[in-house]
Amino acid sequence: MTLTGFFRYFASALQWGSFYALIAIGYSMVYGVLMLYNFAHGDIFMAGSYIGLFLCGALLAISAGGLISMPAWLILILTIVGAMIGTSIVGVLVERLAYKPLRNAPRASAAVTGMMLGLLMETANLWGLGAERRNFPSLIETTVYNIGGVSITNTKIMVVGVALAVMYILHLFVHRTKVGLAMRGCAYDFPIVPLMGVPMDFIASATFVLGSSAAAIAGVLFCISYPVLEPYMGMLIGWKAFIAAILGGRGSIIGAVFGGYLLGFIEIFVAAIFPSTLRDLIAYSIALLILTFRPLGFFGEPYSAQLRL
Amino acid sequence: MRSFIQEIRSRVTGIPIQAWVLGFLVAAAIERLVGDTIAVPLGLGTVPRLFGVRHMVKSPLLIPNTIVYLLVIYFVPISVMAWLTRPLIKRLPSRLSMPLLLVALYGAIHVWGGLDEYRILVLQFIFISILLTVSLNLVNGYMGEFSCASGGFMAVGAYVASVLTVWGFVHDDVFGPPVLPPALGPFAFPIALIVGGLGSALAALLVAIPSFRTRGDYLAVISLAVTFIVKSTFENLEVIGGPRGFMNQPRWASLPVVFVWTLVGVWMMRNYVSSILGKGATGIRDDETAAEVMTVNTRRIKVVTFMLSAFWTGIAGGLFAHVMGYINPATFGIMKTAECFAMLYMGGLNSITGSIVGAVFYQFMAEALRPLGIVKWMTIPVIVFAFMLRRPWGLISFREFGFLRKEVGRAPASD
Secondary structure (H helix, E strand, O other), rough: OOOOHHHHHHHHHHHHHHHHHHHHHHHHHHHHHHHOOOHHHHHHHHHHHHHHHHHHHHHHHHHOOOOOOOOHHHHHHHHHHHHHHHHHHHHHHHHHHHHHOOOOOOOHHHHHHHHHHHHHHHHHHHHHHHOOEEEEOOOOOOEEEEEEEEEEEEHHHHHHEEEEEEEEHHHOOOOOHHHHHHHHHHHHHHHHHHHHHHHHHHHHHHHHHHHHHEEEEHHHHHHHHHEEEEHHHHHHHHHHHHHHHHHOOOOOOOHHHHHHHHHHHHHHHHHHHOOOHHHHHHHHHHHHHHHHHHOOOOOOOOOOOOOOO | OOHHHHHHHHHOOOOOOOHHHHHHHHHHHHHHHHHHHHHOOOOOOOOOOOOOOOHHHHHHHHHHHHHHEEEEEHHHHHHHHHHHHHHHHHOOHHHHHHHHHHHHHHHHHHHOOOHHHHHHHHHHHHHHHHHHHHHHHHHHOOOOOOOOHHHHHHHHHHHHHHHHHHHHHEEEEEEOOOOOHHHHHHHHHHHHHHHHHHHHHHHHHHHHHHHHOOHHHHHHHHHHHHHHOOOOOOOHHHOOOOHOEOOOOOOOOOOOHHHHHHHHHHHHHHHHHHHHHHHHHHHHHHHHHHHHHHHOOOHHHHHHHHHHHHHHHHHHHHHHHHOOEEOOHHHHHHHHHHOOOOOOOHHHOOOOOHHHHHHHHHHHHHHHHHHHHHHHHHHHHHHHHHHHHHHHOOOOOOOHHHHHHHHHHHHOOOO
C-alpha cells in the first residue's frame, strides 16, 4: 500500500467511523440510562434517512417553485434539523410503545419487542414506499481537494467535521446540563435515581431524543455520501454499530465513539488489504478477539449487575 | 360469566394431555373421512389446510362458515373424545402414559398431515422450530445468558450435514459421483446429522470460552460476531456454492424422521435441565459468584450447556437442510436469530413447555398468514409485540406441564 493510498483509505475509514460512531452513541446512551438494548435503533437511523429524503425533496420543490428561494446550504441545514426533530419523535414513540411498558420486565423481553418494532418499521417502509432504491438529491457539489497527492472530497470532510462537532456537543450536554446529570445518575444507579425525584419518563424520552437525533444526523450524512436509500439499510449498519458500541464499552459515550472509529478502520483497511469478500469475516474475527481478551470493551467498567431475568 | 369460565376451566384442567391428543387423532381421522363432504356445502371448496386461517384471512365473509367447520370437525370430536377417554387414561398405569402419548401424538400428526404435502411441510418446520427454541432456551433461559448465535450454529449444522450426505450419496458437480452405496443412506443420515451437530458444538466453543470472563451484553456481541463470521465463512467457500447456496441434498428428513429427532432432543434437554449440571446452569443465571462459591464448576457447566445447545441447534439445521433440499448463507442470518428470539420469549423462558408452545404458535402463525404477502411481516411483529406487552415473561415460564416434568431428588425409601 502506498502512502497516498494509505491516506485515501484513512479518509474513508474516518468517514465510515463517523457513521458508526454517531449511531453507536444512540445505543450506548440508551444502554447507559435504561440498561437495555435498543434493537430498533438501526431502523431509527433508517427512518432518519427517509425523513431527510422527503424533507429535502419538499424543500427543493419549494425552492424551485420560486416560493422562497433558498441556497443549498440552508436546505441542507433545514433538512438536518427537520430530520432530527422527526426522528426524535419516532424514537420517543419507540420508547413509549416498546420499552416503557416493559421497564420492570426481563430485559430480553424488551429486546424482543424492540426487534419486532424494528421489523415492523422495515416492512412498513417496504410496503408503503416500495422496494425500489431511492436516490438522495445532491445538495452540495462534490469538490475534490488534492492535498499532497491525496484526494479528499468535501463531503468526507463535512461528514467527519459534523460528526465530531455533534459528539462534542453531546459530551457537553451530558456533562454540563441538569438533564445530563440525571442521565449520568441513572447510569450510575438505576433504581435509586427515581427515588430522588428525577422524572424517569422524561429522562428516558430525553435519552431517546438525543440518540435518535444523532442517528438522524448520521442518516442524512450517510445519504449525502452514498445517495441510495433502501428499507433494509438500517439493519446491517445498525447491527454493526451495535457491535461498535459494545466494543468501545457498554454505556460509555467516549467508548461508543472510539468503537465506531475502530470498526470503521478495521473494515476499511481489511477491505484494502484482503479481497473484499473477506471483509466481514476478518473484521468480526478481530472484534471477537478484542472481546475475548478485553471482555469489557475498551472503556467499559467492570460491573456486577446481573441480567434482570 | 366469570363463574361460567371457572366452571369450564375446572372441567378442562383435569383432563390429561393424552386425552386431548387422542381427541385430535380422532378429529383428524374424521376430517380425512368426511372433511370434503362438510367443507364443500359450507363454501370452503376443499378441506381447509391450516384450520381455515387462510380462508379467514383471504375472505372475511367465510369466517362464519370456517368456524362452523372447525366446530364440527375439531371441537366436537376433540371434546367428546377427551371427555370419554379421561377416566380410562387416569386408570392407566403411569409407565404406559408416556408411550401412549407419543403413539397418539405421532398418530395424530400422521393422520392430520397425511392430507397433503403442505401440511407435512408445516409440521416439519414446527418440529425443527421446537428443537431450535428448546436449545436456545438452555442458554438464554436456564443459564441466563443472551446468545444471538442460533442462526450461526444452525448454519454450521446444516452445511456440515449437507456436505456429508451430498458427498456420500448424490451425484454432484463438485463432489463427483456418490462414494457410498445408496443402501447405506438411512443409516448414514443420522451420522451426518450428528457430525453436523458436533461441528456446531465445536463452533459453540467460540462463544463458550469468552463466556468464562464476561456475560450479558458483551457475550451477546460475541455471539453476534460468531453468527456473522460463520455466515461470511460460508459465503466465501466457493466449493459449497458461496453466496449462491448449496443444493441437491437428499430429502431424507421426512416427517417421522424429524419427529423422532425432535423427541430425542427435547427428551435429552429436558433431562439435562433437571440434572445436576442443569441445576448448576440455573445457579449461574441467578448468581454466578454465589454458584461458584457453592462449588459449582461454572466453566464446565458453561461449556457443556453451550455445546449441548449448539449441538441440537446444529441438528435442527441439518434437518432443515434436508427438508428444503437447498440452503444458502442468507437463510441463517440475523432474521433467523430474531425468529428464534420471538419464539423463545413469546413462549416463555425456563420452560420446555413454553418453548414448545411458542415454537408451535409462531410457526403456525407464520405459515397461516402467508397469503398476506408482505403484510405478513407487519402482522407477525404486531402479534408478537402484543403478546410480549401482555405477558412480558412469556406465555408459560418457569413451570412445566405434567408430562414434561421430571421427578427429581426423591431419595429411595428406606426400609
